[in-house]
Amino acid sequence: MPFELPALPYAQDALEPHITANTLSFHHGKHHNAYVVNLNKMVEGTEFEGKSLEDIMKATAGDASKAGIFNNAAQIWNHTFYWHSMAPNGGGKPSGALAEKIDADLGGFDAFVDAFKTAGATQFGSGWAWLVLNTAGKLEVVKTLNAECPLTDGATPLLTMDVWEHAYYLDFQNRRPDYIATFLESLVNWEFAASNLAAA
Numbered sequence: 283m284p285f286e287l288p289a290l291p292y293a294q295d296a297l298e299p300h301i302t303a304n305t306l307s308f309h310h311g312k313h314h315n316a317y318v319v320n321l322n323k324m325v326e327g328t329e330f331e332g333k334s335l336e337d338i339m340k341a342t343a344g345d346a347s348k349a350g351i352f353n354n355a356a357q358i359w360n361h362t363f364y365w366h367s368m369a370p371n372g373g374g375k376p377s378g379a380l381a382e383k384i385d386a387d388l389g390g391f392d393a394f395v396d397a398f399k400t401a402g403a404t405q406f407g408s409g410w411a412w413l414v415l416n417t418a419g420k421l422e423v424v425k426t427l428n429a430e431c432p433l434t435d436g437a438t439p440l441l442t443m444d445v446w447e448h449a450y451y452l453d454f455q456n457r458r459p460d461y462i463a464t465f466l467e468s469l470v471n472w473e474f475a476a477s478n479l480a481a482a
């Protein structure tokens with residue numbers, strides 16, 4: 283079975299006015315879709331045909347000769363995870379076990395916000411900011427370059443934010459810090475992060 287572009291978990295205009303339907307039509311309909319089309323071409327007739335995205339990512343991470351396959355597989359995975367990391371009427375603060383763990387491992391919600399903003403703003407060029415459960419069982423804020431995903435280091439992603447320019451340029455132009463602030467204030471899906479922590 284070839285890979286398919288997953289539907290957005292909400293309508294294309296559901297994140298307006300923060301992220302417009304115009305951005306999502308390009309970001310989901312063109313960029314995310316291109317990764318799907320490219321990966322299907324690349325794995326056809328190879329050992330990776332029929333494998334899961336996660337298995338392909340783990341098998342190709344760090345292998346320069348498989349960079350094309352890794353980049354497209356990881357970008358499919360990362361984008362699907364990113365759509366779910368946002369929600370209409372998102373934002374606010376986490377509660378319950380996730381909030382308690384943010385307090386214990388990261389020094390509180392405000393410290394998380396500072397760390398996440400810094401990760402997103404200081405990722406030079408293209409990449410991602412993440413909240414993960416690391417291999418030591420602690421929450422950690424990390425950033426990754428280009429298509430890289432903490433999953434291949436054994437961490438469990440809880441939340442991600444795309445900081446490639448295509449994620450924000452149509453709505454925010456060069457103002458990446460404003461996009462990051464909007465993500466945290468109005469879009470972030472804490473229920474998704476909490477469910478990922480509960481399943482870890």
Ligand code: MN3
Pocket residue numbers: 309313361444446448449
């Ligand atoms: Mn993107």
